[in-house]
Amino acid sequence: AEVKKIAVIAGDGIGPEVVAEAEKVLKRTEELFGYSFETEHALFGGIAIDQKGTPLPQETLDICQKADAVLLGAVGGPKWDNNPKELRPETGLLGIRKALGLFSNLRPAVVFDCLKDASTLKPEVLEGTDLIVVRELTGGIYFGEKYRRDTEHGQEAVDTCAYNVSEVERIVRQAFEIAQKRRKKLASVDKANVLETSRLWREVVNRIAPEYPDVELEHVLVDNCAMQLLRRPASFDVIVTENMFGDILSDEAAMLTGSIGMLSSASLGEGSFGLYEPVHGSAPDIAGQNLANPIATILSVALMFRMTFGYADAADAIERAVADVLNAGHRTGDIAVDKSKAIGTTAMGDLIVAAM
């Protein structure tokens, strides 16, 4: 089979540990399914700041651009939190999204049966929750012009939020297509009663909706969506929204599942290229102690197989292996009810590899 190139960015905190387990899964996939992967490691985030003086070295970008997909662990940590903007891990994150043209962030929020009780929501409310937030990732207030100026009321800071028709159209079309492959419901979230960008967003959604007649569309105001996610999470299928609203709502949606340590995400551009990463952060407090849960990163590999490589068989095998290991009662500390029986990062990775 064709060799697939994967850029591996371990990053900071628990990143290297969880990525190491995901790499075991890559290796096992080669043995079991005959696929071939060529991995190349790259520096990114805090570690890149420390070693190269910038969160996103050109070399890292080159490695990603030559690859078919990127696997990312996690970036950031208190060490770099007070750095000036250009020396912060987040700046690298925004830079890599833009440079790789990753305009779409998919965050599935599903409830793992064995973790139902970990949610702060009542089980009967959560029942059947299986939604995906499609977040626009390279536009809006994240990337608009930012500046300061002096005024009679002291310094003023300005952020600019802009969207053009093409930017809205490509993400909304993708969301409609995802909905067509799922339960065929799309909630488009905006603040059209206040924002001009939201009014443009809604116009575009309404103009292209007739091309997807099998998808049931609703427009939801962002404040109302923050409420409805709590009231009726199971009623959502696909939620599409702009960058800033997506940042907030995807975190709310992830948290309400109670499964945040297990959720993976994909950032996609045109074509099949994608960047895959766990939803959780770099957890510096438990880094380097073999305590982190590698499952979200391992499931990010499954997502990569499914979405970028079309390796559904291997993706299925990984997801089934994860389910089997959990059903057999194995837990890392973050998801263990009885913490004294928790297993470590490497043990969890080994069990999943063995179960494949």
Add this chain to the structure above:
Amino acid sequence: AEVKKIAVIAGDGIGPEVVAEAEKVLKRTEELFGYSFETEHALFGGIAIDQKGTPLPQETLDICQKADAVLLGAVGGPKWDNNPKELRPETGLLGIRKALGLFSNLRPAVVFDCLKDASTLKPEVLEGTDLIVVRELTGGIYFGEKYRRDTEHGQEAVDTCAYNVSEVERIVRQAFEIAQKRRKKLASVDKANVLETSRLWREVVNRIAPEYPDVELEHVLVDNCAMQLLRRPASFDVIVTENMFGDILSDEAAMLTGSIGMLSSASLGEGSFGLYEPVHGSAPDIAGQNLANPIATILSVALMFRMTFGYADAADAIERAVADVLNAGHRTGDIAVDKSKAIGTTAMGDLIVAAM
């Protein structure tokens, strides 16, 4: 006693019904405590669009400006949803906030004991939740320049988010002062890792924090706050944030209490003047049927007494009366477990008046 002038804006949907009950409470307060109120009704929102051709007639603004406080029912409804911007109820809402200088919106999110089960959160998570969101109300992306322009990628829409030092300082000081009178914890919410306005916001917060050494301050990123509200709602005391984040987070916070039909809010400017209104909307589906719950509006009167007039005795009496009526088992349809025993809007108002 001095006569207090109250501008009464019934508005749309269930607005007139709930406001009528609140006016009974005003009258009963006069009898019981010897205070005097002079109410003047004003048209606002959809009804003003229908009768005067604008959501915020100059006459309404004049009545509010001459008053000591404003009591607002609710505005909006599907009838006006597709109107052009200047003929929409929301435009009136933004206009009245700006014209009256109401830069601060206080939204207490408390759990009513008798409604604990109405929340979708587990009771043990909700236990002790009593927080208040202090939302900046006249700045940010709501009021920045908005426009469209043509680009090679189709039309582009732009919203501008701006904050100056004075705007941030006055709302943050107010939040610190509120925290001092409560559990002395303040969470300042921003997106300082991305937005310039948030970086300015955080600088101002950090500069003035030493003046409130008794208040424990934490900075929380907005996406993380959306999660933490779900995970540890009871740990929050006062949350202060900018306009757009406040819109989203205050609705999330209100919904998680399960008591949204009971929550009141205050919008304040410099001095003691304030606009008071229920958190819930105009509920056009149940309007005119004597089904609405008047409690949030009645509690808005109590909030007005406390915050604008300093009538703590009357505010206490109202809040106690509401608690007594609920404890006696009386419920409107929205909060009734057994809907067949639900009472109507006027009956609920009468019971509360009698219990004062």
